[in-house]
Amino acid sequence: MNEPSQFVLFPIGRKRYALPAEQVTELARMDYVHEFPLSTRLVSGVLLRRGDVIPVYDVAQVLVGDDAPTRKYYLIAKRRFETVEERTAIPVSGDCELTSSELLPPTGKLAEYVAGLLSLEKEIVEVIDLEKLTPEVTQ
């Protein structure tokens, strides 16, 4: 049995997903999204936080489709691009929670972006691999 690791659970609609806790830097209130023409899939604009520009990834489009609920917060997480690490803002629809659990390997026909599963008391939560969720595909 593997050692339990820490994960941040975040809701999008009725379902909760998870990211490894070391990947998450902060939870932020909804803020103004600066929009301009972009062609990267899922990127809807950028946030300006303390002088830093943070791209906004609207992952709900992939996770729950067009019925994505109103988002309330941004989960700000780190993404790695070769040698460079960059923060990205993920709009989520409710409160987030830190949990400690063993990462189970994905089973069955799960989407490619599911890095593993967390078996919690009342639910099975998919752990998201941001790199696979946000492929470098243009719209």
Next chain:
Amino acid sequence: MRPHRRQQRKPRAQGHPVILFTIGETTFAIAASAVNEIQSLVGMKAIPHRQFGKVRHTLEREGRRYWVVDANIQFGMLPTHSSRVLLLNESPVAVKVDGIDRMTEIGRVLPLPKAFQGDEQNWYAGLAVIAGRVIPVVNPAGFLSHHELNALEESEIRKAPVQETAEVTA
């Protein structure tokens, strides 16, 4: 005495002069040094056989032909009301935009986030923060590639003898 006084002045913070232009409700910046002239749409000639959807007109200015790029098409934006053309310095390219907002100075150009993986890598040289707004700074070389420019120039060369013949016949 004057030179001495000049030496004592505090150096001013180096800013980058930019021209802010608009397309619809979006504001863009372009380095002022990249723009030769700004003018109205008067004098634009439609290209009968378009090679590239974004280039629909040419413009002659002081004996030089410019290929006019429709910025709406370049950036994938819905059509808006264009009223100005920016004639670029380094290439025979002009950019049709809605209007000019103003000229200003920006402190620094922030690099594009690595998360931007699409065409915007070519469209923009970076991002600037002006009065709390994030403004994309366009890359002047991103409007038409060398390949596109060569193709347009070659099409004109191929067309030229046909026009001469037509004139002689007439």
